[in-house]
Amino acid sequence: MNYKEFETKHFFQTYKRMPVEISHGDGCYLVTKDGRRILDFFSGLAVNVLGYGDRDVLRAIIYQTKNYLHLSNFYLQDAQVELAGVLLQASGYDRIFLSNSGTEAMEGAIKLVRRWGKDHSKQSLVALEGSFHGRTMGALSLTGRKKYREKYEPFLPDIKHVGLNDISGLEHAIDEKTAAFFFEPVQGEGGVRPVSQEFIEKVKLLQETFGFLTVADEIQTGVGRTGKFLACEHFSFKPDITVVAKALGGGLPVGALLVKEYLNYVFTPGSHGTTFGGNPVACAAGKVVVTKVSRENFLKNVENRAKQLREKLIALQEKHPAIIKEVRGMGLMIGVDLHVPGAPFVEKFLEKGVFINCTDETVLRLLPPLVIGDKEIEMLIGVFEEILKKM
Numbered sequence: 001m002n003y004k005e006f007e008t009k010h011f012f013q014t015y016k017r018m019p020v021e022i023s024h025g026d027g028c029y030l031v032t033k034d035g036r037r038i039l040d041f042f043s044g045l046a047v048n049v050l051g052y053g054d055r056d057v058l059r060a061i062i063y064q065t066k067n068y069l070h071l072s073n074f075y076l077q078d079a080q081v082e083l084a085g086v087l088l089q090a091s092g093y094d095r096i097f098l099s100n101s102g103t104e105a106m107e108g109a110i111k112l113v114r115r116w117g118k119d120h121s122k123q124s125l126v127a128l129e130g131s132f133h134g135r136t137m138g139a140l141s142l143t144g145r146k147k148y149r150e151k152y153e154p155f156l157p158d159i160k161h162v163g164l165n166d167i168s169g170l171e172h173a174i175d176e177k178t179a180a181f182f183f184e185p186v187q188g189e190g191g192v193r194p195v196s197q198e199f200i201e202k203v204k205l206l207q208e209t210f211g212f213l214t215v216a217d218e219i220q221t222g223v224g225r226t227g228k229f230l231a232c233e234h235f236s237f238k239p240d241i242t243v244v245a246k247a248l249g250g251g252l253p254v255g256a257l258l259v260k261e262y263l264n265y266v267f268t269p270g271s272h273g274t275t276f277g278g279n280p281v282a283c284a285a286g287k288v289v290v291t292k293v294s295r296e297n298f299l300k301n302v303e304n305r306a307k308q309l310r311e312k313l314i315a316l317q318e319k320h321p322a323i324i325k326e327v328r329g330m331g332l333m334i335g336v337d338l339h340v341p342g343a344p345f346v347e348k349f350l351e352k353g354v355f356i357n358c359t360d361e362t363v364l365r366l367l368p369p370l371v372i373g374d375k376e377i378e379m380l381i382g383v384f385e386e387i388l389k390k391m
């Protein structure tokens with residue numbers, strides 16, 4: 001039995017796997033077992049921001065593995081403190097809780113909101129339709145997509161979902177009982193849909209009136225993806241709580257709950273915790289990622305590459321308006337919305353040596369490593385053009 005047959009026979013079939021087997025990664029490319037080099041415009045779902053094999057990340061990991069792989073959170077761990085130092089500096093937050101994953105960081109945010117809400121007689125949560133916050137029951141209760149929620153009821157009570165950028169919906173949903181408003185600055189799974197500045201301004205106004213907490217899920221948008229360290233910086237908005245993960249560990253699992261100082265009192269000894277969260281090897285890698293990504297030059301380069309890529313995609317849209325409906329997104333998180341289903345495009349791109357992703361049925365989602373250059377952009381556009389010409 002080969003690996004594919006074994007997987008089909010014994011794994012839950014929760015993933016639709018790509019029809020290739022990977023041997024290793026190399027910069028912005030993945031190399032298959034039969035020696036094909038595939039340009040990776042997916043980055044392991046927005047994780048591999050520095051591409052594959054970044055020397056500094058590998059060096060930091062090796063260094064840490066020689067000391068210890070795990071200690072438990074009963075000990076203070078240098079690697080955690082060092083990651084926290086650079087991450088708090090880059091994000092402008094004061095307090096941190098380290099988790100293993102995005103969804104666990106979201107659970108931490110929900111629990112923090114719950115405890116804060118108890119002190120203020122507020123319990124309802126407001127989230128957005130089309131949102132994705134993770135697969136654990138709390139995060140799934142916030143997630144606003146039927147596809148992920150189906151048959152998992154009952155969810156956490158007192159959660160209202162409002163349409164993305166629906167200002168009057170927001171006004172109706174929020175009141176003095178609202179404990180928190182949760183949002184992604186750009187909905188990733190939901191089709192690469194950015195929140196509008198007008199909507200954010202309304203959130204700020206309502207917050208002044210009703211005094212709820214704001215929670216940004218920057219698990220996909222954070223750590224440089226949009227050309228700012230956090231996407232909320234584009235809106236000049238600093239939520240009370242921000243959650244990051246994915247890119248943070250340079251390919252190793254780590255997430256973080258970032259919180260303003262005045263909420264520090266909410267979690268007390270024993271009120272929240274984790275065995276593996278803040279794993280020192282992942283934190284060692286994370287320190288390198290955050291240090292590199294938060295540099296002004298790095299972020300400027302992301303912005304420039306994003307502009308270059310977007311302009312070329314818009315030119316393709318102008319040539320093929322019957323197929324490409326819209327090019328949208330922020331930084332190097334780009335959605336190309338089609339008038340036709342996107343899945344066949346993913347296959348065609350792969351045949352021609354490029355990994356892309358499709359979300360929300362018609363949206364081609366581009367999430368390249370943040371270190372792509374001219375060559376990679378030209379290849380993506382060249383392949384796209386070839387596919388479009390043949391249609």
Ligand SMILES: Cc1ncc(COP(=O)(O)O)c(C=O)c1O
Pocket residue numbers: 045101102103104106132133134135184188189217218219220245246
């Ligand atoms: C915006 C957002 N929130 C939460 C999650 C869940 O993160 P994880 O898969 O690390 O649990 C994801 C993952 O795709 C995400 O994109």
